[in-house]
Amino acid sequence: MNQLPLMRSLTDRDHQVIWHPYTQHKNKLPPIPVVKGRDALLWDDKGNTYIDAISSWWVSIHGHGNPYIAQKIYEQALRLEHVIFTGFTHEPAVLLAERLLPLLPGTFSRVFYSDNGSTAVEVAIKMAIQYWKNVQKTGLEDDGRTGRKKILALHNSYHGDTFGSMSISERSVFTAAFQEYLFEPLFIEAPSSENIDRLRDLLRDQGQEIACFIYEPLLQGAGGMCMYEAAALDQLLEAAKEQGILCIADEVMTGFGRTGKLFAGDYLRQRADIICLSKGLTGGTMAMGVTAATEKVFDAFLSDDRRKTLFHGHSFTANPLACTAALASLDLLQEEGCDRRLRRINEQHSAFAGKLRQYPIVRHVRVLGTVIAFEISVGEDGYINPAGLDLTQRALEKGIYLRPLGNTVYIMPPYCITEKEMDQVYTFLVQYIEGKTASR
Numbered sequence: 001m002n003q004l005p006l007m008r009s010l011t012d013r014d015h016q017v018i019w020h021p022y023t024q025h026k027n028k029l030p031p032i033p034v035v036k037g038r039d040a041l042l043w044d045d046k047g048n049t050y051i052d053a054i055s056s057w058w059v060s061i062h063g064h065g066n067p068y069i070a071q072k073i074y075e076q077a078l079r080l081e082h083v084i085f086t087g088f089t090h091e092p093a094v095l096l097a098e099r100l101l102p103l104l105p106g107t108f109s110r111v112f113y114s115d116n117g118s119t120a121v122e123v124a125i126k127m128a129i130q131y132w133k134n135v136q137k138t139g140l141e142d143d144g145r146t147g148r149k150k151i152l153a154l155h156n157s158y159h160g161d162t163f164g165s166m167s168i169s170e171r172s173v174f175t176a177a178f179q180e181y182l183f184e185p186l187f188i189e190a191p192s193s194e195n196i197d198r199l200r201d202l203l204r205d206q207g208q209e210i211a212c213f214i215y216e217p218l219l220q221g222a223g224g225m226c227m228y229e230a231a232a233l234d235q236l237l238e239a240a241k242e243q244g245i246l247c248i249a250d251e252v253m254t255g256f257g258r259t260g261k262l263f264a265g266d267y268l269r270q271r272a273d274i275i276c277l278s279k280g281l282t283g284g285t286m287a288m289g290v291t292a293a294t295e296k297v298f299d300a301f302l303s304d305d306r307r308k309t310l311f312h313g314h315s316f317t318a319n320p321l322a323c324t325a326a327l328a329s330l331d332l333l334q335e336e337g338c339d340r341r342l343r344r345i346n347e348q349h350s351a352f353a354g355k356l357r358q359y360p361i362v363r364h365v366r367v368l369g370t371v372i373a374f375e376i377s378v379g380e381d382g383y384i385n386p387a388g389l390d391l392t393q394r395a396l397e398k399g400i401y402l403r404p405l406g407n408t409v410y411i412m413p414p415y416c417i418t419e420k421e422m423d424q425v426y427t428f429l430v431q432y433i434e435g436k437t438a439s440r
């Protein structure tokens, strides 16, 4: 036998050289080497399979290893893999904008490309702030006394991990180390029928000082899968628009079918001025962000004065491979079967929700589209609650991947997940909850 003496496992090599995201490396469990993905399943190096019940951090809407998207990326890679996007353009970028704009919930007319959800949000905020500089009479020499300086954001929000997007996100364990370097938005509670009058009063008082309002429509993801009412959000948006406030919909997570409609904004009457997209955009295959704006916003940047330019761009802006992947993902989303899958997942979730509500340690069971979430009453609520780590470990042993936010458990599956796979996830959760109930 010809054995190599120094054959180290991938986990050992990883242990030497990798710094993982959102990972405390001290005493951490070794990461699982994934060698293959197909549809809702992931394979590790020992041949075990895992149902990816959270779409790999909410991105893989069509599941893994989709051959249609892969083929399109391959063909595009042979033609043109990348080109600078200032002074040049290309077919995938234009075609994607042409196809995307009419699908968006609003009257958007311009697409600005970037690299991920955080950058899509950064771009949106920069557009909104500079919009007011550009349209003010005092212009760029704003004396600091006039103008709209405030940014309105929601408690429990999550908009990303870069400094600007952290600043407008709920203060939490994620942002604590950076607190003194963050700018301060005006935080309000997510609108509800109870607080909407108070929120409207606030907008009447301070609306003229507010540049923009950013919100995750109907579903606040990383902040704890909080769901809130479309009617109340509509009322808040209406009040904001009356004050001329630019409304920014962060649909990075809710976009592309996640909430049961193509966009969460499709549940609303009021339209945003700017929308941010990423996660599901390329079907979870390539990193890309989109910030789309209305013509009104775009117009404010048109000028003979070059200082009114939006000075923002990334090396990989409008990467042709990513644009091509997004086009292919749209093809799949617009197939007739996709709608049916979204409905079926929603029906299964709803039935499971009824079952979950029978357990006293389960609280706030909620369903929107393909997302179901609930809290389990063990320890304190919040991200630091270790319940999630325990659940993840137990699930992996059963061939299921779940990653609760603290004690908030949620399922956010790829749309191609089978009925049987969904049932396996539900069965695991019931067993887990019954185990916890018995041990109390």
Ligand SMILES: *Cc1c(COP(=O)(O)O)cnc(C)c1O
Pocket: 116, 117, 118, 119, 121, 158, 159, 160, 161, 216, 221, 222, 250, 251, 252, 253, 254, 278, 279
């Ligand atoms: C994930 C997320 C972001 C940040 O996206 P990244 O691609 O992780 O930078 C922004 N907004 C929302 C609503 C998100 O869920």
